[in-house]
Amino acid sequence: MTTARFEHRRTTLRRQVEKRLAAIIHDSEPRDLTDATRYVLSAPGKRVRAMLVLLSCEAVGGKLSAALDAATAIEMLHNFTLVHDDVMDNAPSRRGRPTVHTKWDVNNAILVGDVILGLAYAALLKSGNRNISRAMKIFTDAYVEVCVGQAFDMEFERRQRITPREYFRMISSKTGELIAASAELGAVLGNGTPAQTAALRKFGAHIGRAFQIQDDLLDVVAQEKELGKRIGGDILSRKKTFLLVHAYKRTRGQSARRLKALMAAPPRPMSPGKEQQMVREVTAIYKASGVLDAARREIVRETAAGMRALRTLRPGTARAMLEWMSAMLVQRTY
């Protein structure tokens, strides 16, 4: 298949998911809850997790219709985590738009997250697939694991040093698990064999980690306008990203002391000028220590491992699209 056909297919699938997302919200009282729910679910996005559900279902020979409700549900679960994470991270914007707690308030953001999760379960239950109990379990386990990952992330923000191993554990829970579950869910709903299901789950776990490391990298190397949020946001909030965790290991002497001094202090309000300077300085240390390249290598390594897992699947359009999507994600700039 050509890139143009991949793109076309991706757009078709995304539109189907977005049509379902739009259908979930009816005009009803109470206003704030409904408006904010619609605001979240209609936000522009790549719908990566929904795509993975659909393509994984097709990759094991299942029908698209068997996985559409689950794809919608996974996308909603993901959006629920974004709304609550943004509150916890005090993030002002997401995808170029104000976050829910900025546009409304924290209370509405908590509640909107909660209701989106409930509607996600409702969507999943609607599917009526014969493997629904298993699907519910995968979905629920992933949901709990994402919470655990977020708890690690918050705990790490209060700690000075995090080992690469701890970082790996955190992103596996926080990002890897949901992407792995998306692929697994598609396989289960498409009635895949145990071997196919395991392969797709493994693929998802690798791609998920690659995705998160790419996210960490983009915080430093992306263009603000394209990214839809502030460059260096992770640096300013002292997030324990791949870059920081590895920079601690790779720097010595003056740079190491400077990095520690900059990143050890808890986040505090600074003037925009001071913030820019801090981001510039930390970015320079990252570059000099080689962690940007290390991140790029790790992304490629995880993506390649993911692709290897796919090789056990029957070749075909869906598998080719999963490969194409993985390659796209590695190269994404937002």
Add this chain to the structure above:
Amino acid sequence: MTTARFEHRRTTLRRQVEKRLAAIIHDSEPRDLTDATRYVLSAPGKRVRAMLVLLSCEAVGGKLSAALDAATAIEMLHNFTLVHDDVMDNAPSRRGRPTVHTKWDVNNAILVGDVILGLAYAALLKSGNRNISRAMKIFTDAYVEVCVGQAFDMEFERRQRITPREYFRMISSKTGELIAASAELGAVLGNGTPAQTAALRKFGAHIGRAFQIQDDLLDVVAQEKELGKRIGGDILSRKKTFLLVHAYKRTRGQSARRLKALMAAPPRPMSPGKEQQMVREVTAIYKASGVLDAARREIVRETAAGMRALRTLRPGTARAMLEWMSAMLVQRTY
């Protein structure tokens, strides 16, 4: 059955649920999440909703074991709403102990609520009952409806006047729905007939509203130590309770103007002395307008309607216990 035997049976059932709640939490990382989850699930409580699941299952001839996981799940769903509601209401204490966001922080409270909900779904899924899909739907619909009720509650806090009809709608969603779902869930898992299931659901909806109006009443008439939270908290936060909504309708002239002046202003920090005075003054208006008695009458009316719904069920121990529990709830002082 004698009261002593009812009490004994209630204690036995409660312990079974609490044993399951305790088993859900393992000692694991991350610390804050695990500690706070245990803190919430081990809080002293009446476990009313769990009791309703278990007794409703028995009332239709089901085995207790068929409903134990669901009873645990419902209790967790309820606790999830408490943790998030306490954040939204900025409540300092609950059941005589600091709330999660007071003891830890808001971020941990959001996340602990989220994870408890996930663990609730996991508990429900574990049951392996043949009616599990239906149970999941009842559980999910109730969960979404509770969010809608909470959204109404928050919206009402910003509005000046709420009609009794709007109040009824709000408490039906916020409190009635979960109690109705508890009874329905027990009936479904106990393999009740459609008529039995409908009767138990109806019973729960009535009892749920009675329970909420009692809650509103206790804010004014309870003893602080017994209630485990501050007396007059609803008054200070200008909550649209049964008492306030009906007091607006029942007062005229000077009292009406005074009530409006006191309750129209948004909540703001006041000295403890001023707060006490405000609570005393509003309570006096409530008493003079007869809304305390109106609340008591409404509680009895709803409870009686609930008991009537039970009459279609086969007489027996479980039905007798449901009746006894309803009577207990009407008379509760905390």
